[in-house]
Amino acid sequence: MKVAVVGAGIGGLCVAVGLQRNGxxxxxxxxxxxxxxxxxxxxxxGNGLRALESLGLREQxxxxxxxxxxxxxxxxxxxxxxxxxxxxxxxVSDLRIVHRTDLHHMLLAQLQPGTLRCSMEVIGAHSDGIVRIRHTPGSASEQDFDxxxxxDGLHSGFRARWGRDPGxxxxxxxxxxxxxxxxxxxQGEAGETWGEQMRFGVAPLADGRVYWFGVATMPRRRPLSAPYEYAELNRMFGTWHxxxxxxxxxxxxxxxxxxxIDELAGDLPSYRHGRCVLLGDAAHAMTPNLGQGGGQAMEDAATLAALLSPIAAGVNPDERTIDSILNSYDKARRPRTQALARRSRRLGTLAHVRGRSRTAVRDLLLQTTPPSALRSQLKRTQDWHPPEVAAVPRRMSSPSGRCEPALLHRHKSRLGG
Known part of the structure; x- marks a missing residue:
């Protein structure tokens, strides 16, 4: 079957690899x-690792x-x-921290040559799979896909064109x-530090460098100059532990x-429209408080690839079969992702309570929460497994084709199937 994937982010690349390996x-x-x-x-x-394993990407x-x-x-x-x-x-025994650039390199290296087309914007799509593509200013064409x-991310053009976008x-x-x-x-310590309407998170990378983030309640504004942002960071967090x-x-x-930090303003009634389907942030952009944005995109990709695996290698697949599969995808993904988005929103509200007295109450709540309750919450968040479908042979993929005119420099890697 012919599949168009719009957007070369984590979710788009994951589903592209998974579908391609299934033919x-x-x-x-x-x-x-x-x-x-x-x-x-x-x-x-752990849920993200299982998604990657389902896609044949865990080893890489x-x-x-x-x-x-x-x-x-x-x-x-x-x-x-x-x-x-x-x-x-x-x-959190399966927790892994990855540099986004390294992850993109790894995913790109699994695509077959010519799969990725850069400088090509999908400016329209019909529910029957016909997409309109802008190549250069003033130049466009149409292609037909199954x-x-x-x-295409938080500000998805597809979601907006469906007419049911919550914004x-x-x-x-x-x-x-x-x-x-x-x-x-x-010194063996990571995690988050919570102040009054401010947070700072710390996570070690494989090479010894550290990924960190600082979060603060403030009116929405645009990024300013590097020296200004750096000075703001030091002003807010420079005296912390x-x-x-x-x-x-x-x-x-x-x-x-x-x-x-933006999120969808409401829940979508469906992640599909005809033969078009939403994936990742386009479907369920959430705040990063649970650390599940990337993992949920991977789950989406693994679910869709698994459900489509029986027909992926076929030509002119039956429309009713595709319709049934996309309904199954929507039924499987919408409740879980929307529930996690709500939980992430609530956690952000708790972390950013205003005032010393409320902050003290929040801290007391954290101190008195039993470890068993924390364990249960985290286990429940990670309790996901790919759908069980008929097994199909996976094809070994070659390194990806280059973008025109440019592509990220790739690490040389041994490919797995």
Whole structure:
């Protein structure tokens, strides 16, 4: 079957690899002239690992990450360093932290040559699978596909054109993100530090460098100059416990990104429209408080690839079969992702309570929450397994084709099937 994937983000690349390995003829359209992965880190928990395993990507993913993060003491601390709550280690035993650029390199390396088409924007799509593509200003064409997967992110054009878009809303807080330029010894401690309407998170990467983020309640604004953002970081977090000041100091100002935190303003009634289906942030953009944004995109990709596996290698698949599969995808993914989005929103509200008295009550709540309750919550979040469908042979894929005119430089890697 012919599949168009719109967007070369994590979800789009994952579903492209999964469908391609099951025999589908996949084209990935990326409107930018190159794939831009961003310079921050990403937390992938056990559910994300199982999704990657279902897609045939777990071995490659584990090669660029380390299980060491799962051994660190983690939870919530106060700005003075005192622990408020500690996460039971067995609840995050599969946790991996990955550099987004490394993850994109790995995914791109699994695509067959010519799969990825950069500088090609999908400007329209019919429910019957016909897409309109802009190649250059003033030049456009139409192509016919059996399935269109819209993985075009938070501001999805597909979702907007369906007429049921709830829109995007600002969560009330913004985040700075960075990765240290050199390794930093965390002394076996990571997790988050919660102040009054401010947070700082720390996670070790496989090479010893540290991914970190600072979050603060503020009116929505656009990113400003690197020196200004760097000064704001130091003003807000420079006196917090070690190693937070050191992490900021060992990160180049130009490598710090600032981003307002947005989410979907409401739940979608469906993730599909005819032969078009939404995936990842296009379907369920959520706040990052649970660390599940990337993992849920991977779950989407693994679910869709598994459900389509019996027909992926076929030509002119039956429309009723596709319709049934997309209904199954929607039924499987919508309740879980929308429930997690609500939980993530509530956690952000708790973390950013206003006022000293409310902050003190929040801290007391964290201190008195039993470890068993934390374990149960985390286990429930990660309790996901790919759908069981008829097994089909997986094809070994070749390294991906280059974008025209540019593509991320790729690491040489041994491919797995």
């Amino acid at each position: 589908a003829d996949v084209t990935v359209f990326e409107r930018s002239d190159r794939v831009r992965a961003g310079g921050s880190g990403l937390s992938i928990f 993913f584990e090669a660029i990450t380390s299980p060491e993060a799962a051994t660190y003491r983690s939870g919530q601390r106060r700005p003075d360093g005192r622990w408020l709550a500690t996460i039971p280690p067995d609840a 399935l269109v997967v819209a993985a 995007v809303r600002y969560a009330g807080y913004s985040a700075w993100r960075g990765i240290t330029s050199t390794p930093v010894d965390l 070690s190693p937070i000041p050191e992490l900021i100091r060992t990160t180049e100002p130009e490598a710090v990104s600032f981003l307002p």
